[in-house]
Amino acid sequence: MSTENPQVRKFGTKQFIIIALAVMSIAFIWLGFTKYGFWDEFKGPRPGFFPVIISIGMLVASVLALVFSFKESAPSWPKENWLVPLSVVAIMLATFIIGLLPSIAIYIVVWLRWLEKCTWKTTVVVFLIIMAIVVGAFVLWLGVPFPKGLIYNALFY
């Protein structure tokens, strides 16, 4: 079954992306010419030289892509897919309070037990596998100092 919606010739995400890229290229051209410099008679190419050339190319390609984009079908955006980025935002926020490892531990249990409705046995097995990878490879082997969060710092420092 196709996930595409046949909404042809409407302004949508595809057009938005292309316009965003075009705006980016205009900003790079502007900054390249006005702030970083394009060409110096004696020194030759300046820091803005290369990005400006590429930006001009990108602007031309954006115009072409925009023309062709109206012939394409619009993509669909299943709501459940956004749960993954949402969970990462939650982990990032929780990290500042309780630290990264506890945030990850809570995420795994919540995700598997309540979202995926896995059994406690599966949840515990996957939990142990993930924590073994994180603690074994990243903490013990690579020695990564993961953030411990405000609560830990308040209690122990």
Next chain:
Amino acid sequence: MENFQMLMQGFEVLFTFQNIGATIFGAILGLIVGAMPGIGSLAGVALLLPLTFRFNPTTAIIMLGALYYANMYGGAFSSILLGIPGDGPAVMTLMDGYPMATKRNRPGQALLTSNISSFIGGTIGMLILTFMGPALAEIGLKFGPAEMTALLLVAMTSIGWLVGENPTKGLLLTMFGILLASMGMDTLSGSPRYDFGSIYLLGGIPFTPFVIGMVGFSQVIKLMGERHKENKVVVNKLTIKGSMITGHDFKRMLMPALRSGFLGTFVGVLPGAGATTAAFMGYAAQKSFKSEEPLGSGAIEGIAACEAANNGAAAGAFAPLLALGIPGSGTGAVLLGGLMMWGLNPGPLLFTNSPDFAWGLIASLFLANLITLMIAWGVIPFLIKILSVPTKLMIPIITVVCIVGSYSTSNSMYGVLIMFISGMLGYVLTKCEYQTAPALLAFVLAPLLESNMRKAFIISQGSLGIFFEKPISLVFMILLLSIMLFPIVRPVLVRLGLLKKKVK
């Protein structure tokens, strides 16, 4: 002969406990990652990049090389047993692999055919790499800034052109990748640019979190939609004994594997073509030869042709990567990025300045090929369990690896933020039918392109003529202009009846 002596020295470098362990570890992980539908070699290599920080550069790249290479073996497993290709190159394996497993009821033999022909194709690719690598490097030594600029432009635009269906989108993302790479510090003058006042952006966008996000995290978001699909394995039980092929089967597989091994290697050397194109071409070429059973009905010849071609291409792709510093695919770009992070500069001088590394890596591919064949054979009885791991369990595992992997590269949440943003961007772009591989390749090659382009313009005092004066750069420039103008010229050619309209 000299190349063989250097290769033997490479084996001496390779034969340490750590390097052999890294090869075995990379091969096992590559098989698992390749076998699981939806992850692929690009995401696999990107996710494992942080784990290699503890190793020395040689061991690290040996492990990633083995992982990439083993992935080519693993991709066929799910094609044959599930009817779902594990990665791009395995799409063609499905054509005959799945019917051989289901209609002919010979799943074990299909797997073994795939493994042996992968081994044959890979060995051919590595032998050619042994000779072609240093020869390419010698040619590369003659390249000045103008030739390198033209070559890099061709490499970047051709991957944008060949990957995906829309060349304009490929070119757009190539230029987007270059602009992202130009943020931070201007490497030639040392002055900051496009940092937008952020101290984080002053150091540029960090490579590892960017790659993990673009290919790993974006993949997890996509997998959410597939998490309730059940992988139905076509057989209940597989044994090594029951998977043995007959002498007649071997005879049928040998010639297609040899032919496709050569063809695939040369396709792999071309920038942008890669293993997927090689598999398609290997299969298409087999149609011109006699097969005992019709292709598409479960013919051994079909499996052998595409598997040997994609493994030949995987090995062949190392020739331009090592000798010219130009990767042929997204995975090659990640490997190149890794090499640069470890302070190695792939290019014409690599074989002269770091022979231990260059030959150690080539030797490790030979070892990885042999080890992967043995492991791939050994895991046949366990494949059903590996392939039955539900996607819904893979999602939290990969998400956590993305987070901790990105954090570990900078020991800061900035890495996680970059991974998150690039992951979202990668997902949105993929949904809008953009391929992220051109952006990755451009991101890695942009500094090299910029320094060569600026040097060329300094030499020519701003004249474009420098790119058209020497024959090598002239040829590359003609190629580049043809690639860039084709999307515009194409509709005109179709209208004039000189080109057929593309049928989807």
